Amino acid sequence: MTSCRTRGLILQVYDHGESDKIVTFFSPDIGKASAIAKGAKRSKKRFVNKLEIFSLLGIIYRPARRDSLLFLDEAELENGFIPLRHAYDRYVAAIYAGELTLRFTREMDPHPELFPLLLWAMHSLTEGREPLETAALFHLRILRAAGYEPALDRCGICNGGIQAGGEYALHPGSGSLVCGRCRQKQALSFLSLSVQTIKFLGHAQQTELPNLGRLRLPRKNALEALAVLHRYTQHLLQHDIHSWHQIIKPAAALQPAGR
Numbered sequence: 001m002t003s004c005r006t007r008g009l010i011l012q013v014y015d016h017g018e019s020d021k022i023v024t025f026f027s028p029d030i031g032k033a034s035a036i037a038k039g040a041k042r043s044k045k046r047f048v049n050k051l052e053i054f055s056l057l058g059i060i061y062r063p064a065r066r067d068s069l070l071f072l073d074e075a076e077l078e079n080g081f082i083p084l085r086h087a088y089d090r091y092v093a094a095i096y097a098g099e100l101t102l103r104f105t106r107e108m109d110p111h112p113e114l115f116p117l118l119l120w121a122m123h124s125l126t127e128g129r130e131p132l133e134t135a136a137l138f139h140l141r142i143l144r145a146a147g148y149e150p151a152l153d154r155c156g157i158c159n160g161g162i163q164a165g166g167e168y169a170l171h172p173g174s175g176s177l178v179c180g181r182c183r184q185k186q187a188l189s190f191l192s193l194s195v196q197t198i199k200f201l202g203h204a205q206q207t208e209l210p211n212l213g214r215l216r217l218p219r220k221n222a223l224e225a226l227a228v229l230h231r232y233t234q235h236l237l238q239h240d241i242h243s244w245h246q247i248i249k250p251a252a253a254l255q256p257a258g259r
């Protein structure tokens with residue numbers, strides 16, 4: 001079997017049997033993939049400090065014959081993103097980006113847009129960017145990469161544009177906005193989105209990835225965006241994003257009582 005070379009960011013690692021490890025990584029050319037590293041628990045030299053969550057690796061692997069598990073032959077550490085493991089809020093935001101990536105992709109199905117986005121999130125969090133803001137931006141952009149970008153420029157029912165002072169919500173079934181009037185008429189109960197948050201998200205959808213780091217989202221708007229994007233994603237995937245509850249909890253505890 002010929003060896004292949006790729007790069008990959010590790011999103012999951014677990015022990016397998018006495019001496020092996022299985023890693024799931026995301027790669028620019030093969031997408032999500034799982035590989036077995038034979039003897040990784042014993043051979044300290046070959047894989048030491050490399051097969052860790054959020055490690056960005058140069059990878060040499062052999063394709064699997066039948067099942068989807070690749071053979072990981074060699075790994076070269078490109079970036080360990082170490083600061084992510086030393087601050088809880090950065091760590092859970094990185095886990096959140098990883099969980100969304102795992103949920104929105106299939107094994108061996110390349111998503112060229114997604115790899116740079118994932119690296120953007122890891123670099124932003126490592127460099128100390130606000131974790132809730134990074135999580136909200138990542139969530140918004142992975143929806144686009146997966147083909148589910150929400151439509152945020154008008155009400156999806158009456159087609160009315162976004163008015164200052166208006167009330168809006170995101171319809172989880174259609175991924176479009178619903179204005180207050182349409183919502184009342186149809187007695188729909190969705191999570192609200194303020195005009196300020198809608199404008200920010202709309203702007204973030206249009207911004208090129210290298211410039212995404214210049215956008216600033218206040219904490220309360222980031223929480224509002226994350227609540228709505230989470231609800232929409234639960235509907236799309238028919239599955240929860242478990243780490244969402246961790247990123248929301250400590251942040252919500254910081255909010256003054258009564259909000």
Ligand SMILES: [Zn+2]
Nearest residue numbers: 155158179182
């Ligand atoms: Zn409307």
